[in-house]
Amino acid sequence: MADLKLSETRDLTRIERIGAHSHIRGLGLDSALEPRAVSEGMVGQTSARKAAGVILQMIKEGRIAGRAVLIAGQPGTGKTAIAMGMAKSLGLETPFAMISASEIFSLEMSKTEALMQSFRKAIGVRIKEETEVIEGEVVEVQIDRPAVAGAALKTGKLTMKTTEMEGVYDLGAKMIESLGKEKVQSGDVIAIDKPSGKVTKLGRSFSRSRDYDAIGPQVRFVQCPDGELQKRKEIVHCVTLHEIDVINSRTQGFLALFTGDTGEIRAEVREQIDTKVAEWREEGKAEIVPGVLFIDEVHMLDIECFSFLNRALENEMAPIVVVATNRGITTIRGTNYKSPHGIPIDLLDRLLIITTQPYTKDDIGKILDIRCQEEDVEMAEEAKALLTHIGVETSLRYAIHLITAAALACQKRKGKVVENEDITRVYNLFLDVKRSTQYLMEYQEQYMFSEASIGDGDEDGTNAMLS
Numbered sequence: 001m002a003d004l005k006l007s008e009t010r011d012l013t014r015i016e017r018i019g020a021h022s023h024i025r026g027l028g029l030d031s032a033l034e035p036r037a038v039s040e041g042m043v044g045q046t047s048a049r050k051a052a053g054v055i056l057q058m059i060k061e062g063r064i065a066g067r068a069v070l071i072a073g074q075p076g077t078g079k080t081a082i083a084m085g086m087a088k089s090l091g092l093e094t095p096f097a098m099i100s101a102s103e104i105f106s107l108e109m110s111k112t113e114a115l116m117q118s119f120r121k122a123i124g125v126r127i128k129e130e131t132e133v134i135e136g137e138v139v140e141v142q143i144d145r146p147a148v149a150g151a152a153l154k155t156g157k158l159t160m161k162t163t164e165m166e167g168v169y170d171l172g173a174k175m176i177e178s179l180g181k182e183k184v185q186s187g188d189v190i191a192i193d194k195p196s197g198k199v200t201k202l203g204r205s206f207s208r209s210r211d212y213d214a215i216g217p218q219v220r221f222v223q224c225p226d227g228e229l230q231k232r233k234e235i236v237h238c239v240t241l242h243e244i245d246v247i248n249s250r251t252q253g254f255l256a257l258f259t260g261d262t263g264e265i266r267a268e269v270r271e272q273i274d275t276k277v278a279e280w281r282e283e284g285k286a287e288i289v290p291g292v293l294f295i296d297e298v299h300m301l302d303i304e305c306f307s308f309l310n311r312a313l314e315n316e317m318a319p320i321v322v323v324a325t326n327r328g329i330t331t332i333r334g335t336n337y338k339s340p341h342g343i344p345i346d347l348l349d350r351l352l353i354i355t356t357q358p359y360t361k362d363d364i365g366k367i368l369d370i371r372c373q374e375e376d377v378e379m380a381e382e383a384k385a386l387l388t389h390i391g392v393e394t395s396l397r398y399a400i401h402l403i404t405a406a407a408l409a410c411q412k413r414k415g416k417v418v419e420n421e422d423i424t425r426v427y428n429l430f431l432d433v434k435r436s437t438q439y440l441m442e443y444q445e446q447y448m449f450s451e452a453s454i455g456d457g458d459e460d461g462t463n464a465m466l467s
Ligand SMILES: Nc1ncnc2c1ncn2[C@@H]1O[C@H](COP(=O)(O)OP(=O)(O)OP(=O)(O)O)[C@@H](O)[C@H]1O
Pocket: 020, 021, 022, 024, 041, 042, 043, 044, 045, 073, 074, 075, 076, 077, 078, 079, 080, 081, 082, 325, 326, 367, 396, 397, 400
């Protein structure tokens, strides 16, 4: 069972490692929010990165709640990459939820419910709890076994110490079981949560570092705690409002958090939770942490969703909403009206707009270089130059896709370094958009339901780059 779990985790890590944006580790800005040329996996796009950095600063200072940001630009100019960079720079405590606008249309729940769930995934609640713990180094665990098996419950004594004191505690059957489960023995440093009786092994005491039985790769050595054995500790739990909703929703229960099958959550449940959280805030037990909700392809939302967004942004707990689109002036979904980016003007007016610019040849070369490193592909300089040229003539995405394909072609001919011939091979195997369109124009009569008339095509669709 343990082995099985291990291999599952490894597989997931692998998928994550070579994802489209896995090379992005931040926005690549210095302390004065100036973008470094190449840093944290980010290349070029300096003004957009700088603007994103300023917004990030405002988020950290809590000065932008209820507002939204639009990242607009041509396809493949790094809009999603910048949003990922923002997410990575926010740190683990600030929730970041990411959806593509088309995900909210499903048969399982209404679109506004799906949007509401995404909103609440991006609102964190930091709950503080004071609890009593007994923390110290175990001197001895003594268990009295009953004379006749099963005659009476087991009892025992636990002796623990800190650098300043020693104490003996009586053990009941439940505590003996918990200590047994954690395999606690003398020399271990442990913490016992008094209200629940939960035992946590913190490590082995340094004083036992010479014991032969303690030498294993996983053994962590810690100092013997000082002060009192019994202490009050503040524990902070960070959860999202969505997690609290799901756990409290009677129809679903907490298991839905793992399956993702949350269904619709009733408005009354949310109201009760909001009231409870407000009470905790007043009592100083909880704090709200507005996170970031990123909605990619925002033009896919319809007019109802846009009006929901407008209203939801007014809520005092609203997260910062970052939306992205590659559309120009286009129809607002659900209406016959056209608007910039397909977003209604009243919502557009609320947005801080960041634009991304097309990449230069130099930038494309550097991004491809980073992707080669990320995908563990060794490529000859000449081949890199050719791939960059392809990236300029077609698109950055197409060139990025060719990296893995070319590495496979190289592997097939038992080479170690990707050369020009590998790039040429895959370039001829897989069409880019321009060549695919051109092919369609040439052979459209042979396809079903073809509607394009001759001459509709992209004039410079012909691409004789490699011939
Ligand atoms: N400035 C950059 N630095 C490093 N990598 C980048 C940069 N810009 C884009 N990329 C990478 O290029 C690829 C395409 O970029 P991305 O998906 O962010 O584009 P997009 O603007 O969101 O495109 P679309 O409009 O089609 O959704 C991704 O793999 C991304 O990580």
